[in-house]
Amino acid sequence: xxxxxxxxxxxxxxxDDGLPLWTAVTYGYTSxxxxxxxxxxxxxxxxxxxxxxxxxxxxxxxxTDGSLRAGVALPQRIGDRGPVPASELVVEYALIWAAAHxxxxxxxxxxxxxxxxxxxxxxxxxxxxxxxxxxxHDEMVALLERLTLPA
Numbered sequence: 001x002x003x004x005x006x007x008x009x010x011x012x013x014x015x016d017d018g019l020p021l022w023t024a025v026t027y028g029y030t031s032x033x034x035x036x037x038x039x040x041x042x043x044x045x046x047x048x049x050x051x052x053x054x055x056x057x058x059x060x061x062x063x064t065d066g067s068l069r070a071g072v073a074l075p076q077r078i079g080d081r082g083p084v085p086a087s088e089l090v091v092e093y094a095l096i097w098a099a100a101h102x103x104x105x106x107x108x109x110x111x112x113x114x115x116x117x118x119x120x121x122x123x124x125x126x127x128x129x130x131x132x133x134x135x136x137h138d139e140m141v142a143l144l145e146r147l148t149l150p151a
């Protein structure tokens with residue numbers, strides 16, 4: 001990523017739509033998420049900040065009363081031809097991608113926002129628990145199982 005960026009590759013994609021970062025986030029390529037951000041890719045939405053593990057940025061999307069700030073939404077689609085995310089599930093998507101990338105501090109913060117843990121992201125239809133399981137993040141799985149499984 002670093003070499004491609006130095007050679008002039010457009011880290012936000014040829015159409016400036018954030019597709020490289022969306023792809024890395026969606027497929028669970030944590031090192032690519034970090035490399036793209038390091039190379040200057042725009043981390044301009046709650047889901048990108050959550051996947052990157054940037055707790056300060058994630059907190060910045062919420063007001064002092066703890067609610068999501070007005071106007072915080074997702075792009076119309078994930079990439080050029082990708083699925084259309086439901087803007088009302090932005091907190092749930094952020095939690096799912098935080099879980100997929102094993103960002104515990106971000107996940108714990110987002111869990112204080114009472115997300116619907118049954119919500120699924122639009123590409124693979126994974127819940128936060130399913131994403132954590134798939135990527136083998138055992139501690140994240142344990143955290144989420146305590147909240148989702150009946151006692």
